[in-house]
Amino acid sequence: MAQPSSRLARNAPLLPVSDARDRGLVFVVATLCFLACLTTLAVLVANRATQGWTTQLQSQATVVVRPRANETPDSAAARAAEALASVSGVVEARALEKSQAEALVAPWLGDIGDLDDLPIPRLVTVELDPRSPATSKDLNRALKAQGLDALVDDHSIWTKDIARAANLARGFGIGIFVLIISAAGAVIAFATRAGLRSRRDLVEVLHLVGAQDIYIARLFQERFAQMAGWAGSLGAIGAAVIGAALRLTIDRSDLALTLPIAWGDLLALLPCPLIAALIAAVVARLTAETLIAEIT
Amino acid sequence: MATGLESIAENEEVLRFDDVSLRYGRNAETLKDLSFALQPGSFHFVTGASGAGKSSLLKLIYLGAKPSKGLIQLFGRDVSSIAPKHLPMLRRRIGVVFQDFRLLDHLSAFDNAALPLRIAGRKPDTYREDVAELLAWVGLRDRENALPSTLAGGEKQRLAIARAVVGRPDILLADEPTGNVDPEMSLKLLRLFVEMNRMGTTVLIATHDQDLVARSGKPVLHLVEGRLAPRDS
Numbered sequence: 001m002a003q004p005s006s007r008l009a010r011n012a013p014l015l016p017v018s019d020a021r022d023r024g025l026v027f028v029v030a031t032l033c034f035l036a037c038l039t040t041l042a043v044l045v046a047n048r049a050t051q052g053w054t055t056q057l058q059s060q061a062t063v064v065v066r067p068r069a070n071e072t073p074d075s076a077a078a079r080a081a082e083a084l085a086s087v088s089g090v091v092e093a094r095a096l097e098k099s100q101a102e103a104l105v106a107p108w109l110g111d112i113g114d115l116d117d118l119p120i121p122r123l124v125t126v127e128l129d130p131r132s133p134a135t136s137k138d139l140n141r142a143l144k145a146q147g148l149d150a151l152v153d154d155h156s157i158w159t160k161d162i163a164r165a166a167n168l169a170r171g172f173g174i175g176i177f178v179l180i181i182s183a184a185g186a187v188i189a190f191a192t193r194a195g196l197r198s199r200r201d202l203v204e205v206l207h208l209v210g211a212q213d214i215y216i217a218r219l220f221q222e223r224f225a226q227m228a229g230w231a232g233s234l235g236a237i238g239a240a241v242i243g244a245a246l247r248l249t250i251d252r253s254d255l256a257l258t259l260p261i262a263w264g265d266l267l268a269l270l271p272c273p274l275i276a277a278l279i280a281a282v283v284a285r286l287t288a289e290t291l292i293a294e295i296t
Numbered sequence: 297m298a299t300g301l302e303s304i305a306e307n308e309e310v311l312r313f314d315d316v317s318l319r320y321g322r323n324a325e326t327l328k329d330l331s332f333a334l335q336p337g338s339f340h341f342v343t344g345a346s347g348a349g350k351s352s353l354l355k356l357i358y359l360g361a362k363p364s365k366g367l368i369q370l371f372g373r374d375v376s377s378i379a380p381k382h383l384p385m386l387r388r389r390i391g392v393v394f395q396d397f398r399l400l401d402h403l404s405a406f407d408n409a410a411l412p413l414r415i416a417g418r419k420p421d422t423y424r425e426d427v428a429e430l431l432a433w434v435g436l437r438d439r440e441n442a443l444p445s446t447l448a449g450g451e452k453q454r455l456a457i458a459r460a461v462v463g464r465p466d467i468l469l470a471d472e473p474t475g476n477v478d479p480e481m482s483l484k485l486l487r488l489f490v491e492m493n494r495m496g497t498t499v500l501i502a503t504h505d506q507d508l509v510a511r512s513g514k515p516v517l518h519l520v521e522g523r524l525a526p527r528d529s
Contacts (some may be wrong), residue, residue, distance in 0.1 A: 011420045016402040159472075203396050208358060209412040209459070210388035213382070 014206070015199070015219045024103040025191050028232045032184040033235025033276050036177055037269045041243050041261065044268060045171035048260045050166035055154040057162070058133060063124040063143070064151040065095075073099065076148060077122035083146040084126050089134030092127040111233030124150075184276065185283045188228065192220055192287040196295070203295060217288035224284035236269040243269070308372045309333045310467050310498045311357060316366030318352055318522075325364070326352045328522045334467075334500065339493045339508045340467045343527070344500040344519035350502035351395065353519065354469045357500070359383055371466065388416055391497075394521035395472045397456040399444040405431065405455050406440040412463040427462060434458045434488065449476035458486065467498040474505050482508055 063084065067076035077095035084093035096104075101123050109118075128134055136154040143150045206216050207217065247261050311334040316326040327349045342350045355361045356368060359375060362369045368375045370386060378386060391412075399408050407414075409431055409484040431440055445454055453476050460468060470489070470518060474482040486508055493499045500517075503509065509516060518527045 010404070010406055010424075011414070012402075012407050014403070014411075014414075039317075049502065192439055201398070202400060205400060207384070208360065208387060208392060208398070209415050210384045210463075211415045212384045215415065 003076050013219075013221050015038045015195075015202070016050050023189075026227060026234070028187055029184055029231035029276065030229055030234040030238070032180050032187070033232045033272055034238045035235075036180040037179065037185075037236050037239030037272050039173050039177045039269050040267055041239060043170055043177075043261060043264045045261050046166060046169045047175065048262070049258065050162055050169075052260055053162055054159050055130060057159050059128050059130045061126040061128060061134075061136065061139060061152060061154045063126060063139065065092075065122045065124060065155070066149045066151075067122070068102050068147075068238060073122045077124055079122045079146055080122075080143060080148050080150055083148065084124060084139055087134045087138050087142045089129045089132050089138060090126055094125050094127075096125060113162070127166055129196075129248065136215070143195075147285045181279060184228075187278055188280045188283045191286045192224055192284045193291055194221060195223075196288060196291045200295060205293060213289060213292045216292055220288040221281050221285040225281035229273045229277035229281030232273035235276070236272035239272075240269050306450070306528075308336065309369065310336050310338075310371060312367075312369040313356075314367040314369075316356065316363045316368055318349075318356060318361060319364040326522050327356070327519075329361075329364070330524055332517060334498055336466075336498055337493065337496055338500045339381070339490070339512075339514045340501070341512070341516045342500060342519065343504070343506070343509060343516050345484035345508075345520050348506075349522040350519055351374055351471050351521075353385065353517075354392070354502055358390050359387060360379055360470055367422055383451060388412065388463060389466045391463065391468040392475045393453075393456045393459035393460045393468075397444070397452045399452060399455060399471040401444050404441050404443060405436055405447065405451075408444065408494075409458040410435075411459055416463065425460075427458075430458050430462055431455075434486075450478070450481050453477055453479075454485070457488065461488075461492055461497075465497060467500065468492055470501045470503075471499060471501075472502055472505075474503060474508055479507075483511070486512060 009212045063080055065073070065077045065080045069074045074095075081093040081095040084090055098120075101120050102125070105120060126134075126139065136152045138158070139154075140150075143152070203216055241267050243261060244263075246259060247263060247266075250259055250261065311332045311377075313332050316327065316330045318324050319325045323510065330353070332336065342353055344350050348376075352361070356363055357370070363377070373524075375386075400411070403411070406427060410423055410427045415426070428440065430476075434457055434460065436451060437453055439447060439455075441453060444455065447455065453473060457470070457473060460470070466475055468489070473489075474485055477485065482505065489499050490512070516527055518525055
């Protein structure tokens with residue numbers, strides 16, 4: 001006969017340890033946590049990129065100056081730049097040279113050689129104070145005061161589009177996150193059901209020696225919460241490795257504006273194991289309570 | 297509100313069956329019109345041929361099934377009126393030795409024996425010595441750390457008995473407790489049950505072992521096709 005194992009612990013877990021250590025289950029939950037973490041990082045990066053682009057656009061304005069009949073385009077542009085520079089909230093206003101204005105419209109006109117005959121408007125670029133930028137109204141008022149015929153483009157049409165795209169991306173990211181979390185919850189519920197059904201004998205014995213349903217449900221709750229916490233850690237570590245690799249990559253490339261991931265973003269992955277454990281605990285508890293009530 | 301934790305008043309019946317029948321699904325009745333009562337500290341055997349309903353009778357008592365007809369009073373309370381959340385407290389007052397032992401394979405003999413105390417919320421420090429002593433009493437002193445799968449049939453039987461009595465239940469039910477042991481061990485187990493009975497536990501043992509029944513001289517509830525009947529029938 002086999003000798004008793006001296007290593008067998010007293011007060012061993014009532015639920016066999018192997019029940020929630022199925023590698024397939026850990027892999028699935030870890031993968032879902034990994035995807036949830038990547039989605040979180042993507043939303044953070046998208047937010048920062050949008051903010052960067054918007055700030056950049058909002059800190060500039062472009063003024064198209066149309067010269068009056070008795071004035072040359074260069075002089076009108078110079079007067080406009082001078083008027084705009086004195087407006088509160090403007091850091092700098094600079095009239096573009098004729099050649100710079102021509103270079104800007106060249107892509108739309110093609111190679112037509114001589115542009116001298118075309119009434120190409122002069123442009124003034126305005127750099128705004130990012131803390132308290134001048135509004136297009138302020139700029140228009142200053143231009144009118146100088147009797148200038150000009151059109152102010154404060155890029156608001158672009159910033160609105162960017163904000164709309166950012167909101168869409170954020171909503172999409174949150175949707176994906178919720179979907180992944182729901183899938184993780186469904187996997188835990190399925191695993192809890194399977195665990196309970198395969199341990200029906202254990203549930204019966206515990207009942208017969210006087211265990212409350214809630215006591216038995218708590219066994220499954222704790223077991224699956226531990227498993228999910230462990231799987232969540234694996235998923236978060238995986239996502240952190242990807243995030244760190246991206247961060248190191250953008251340090252050595254010109255992707256900073258496109259993919260502005262920060263080291264601090266990785267901190268957002270820290271709660272992942274806790275959230276995974278919490279979701280698993282709630283789902284396993286509810287599933288176990290329902291199923292135990294059905295069994296008994 | 298009564299929870300099942302209350303102690304039994306003096307002379308209060310531990311168990312009363314009034315016209316109780318049991319039917320599984322749409323099958324014929326397994327138990328029919330049973331009426332009897334057990335006084336505190338009594339010792340009874342339940343006998344009968346295979347299929348007579350011995351295990352079903354015990355199942356009704358340990359609240360593993362509900363009667364299809366009749367009234368069961370346990371510790372003075374109608375079991376049908378007890379809220380499900382209070383049933384576990386009532387079950388803690390009942391020790392059961394199952395015919396198939398129902399030991400937990402992943403727990404050591406010690407942990408299996410200590411299970412009712414653990415479920416009742418006792419700290420390991422408070423029962424370690426008691427459980428070790430009990431295991432020694434049933435002859436499993438050297439098998440404390442063994443898994444049930446490594447135990448012989450008789451050892452499993454004794455472990456199942458240890459688990460049933462460890463919580464000092466008010467009533468002890470045993471289904472064929474001597475079915476897997478030799479006559480010597482059978483007598484030893486009977487002495488164990490008698491000892492429990494002396495300490496105030498009401499004992500009800502379902503058995504085929506007529507020799508054991510004869511030696512004990514204890515009263516018998518004899519079942520024939522689900523009905524209580526005189527022993528010679």
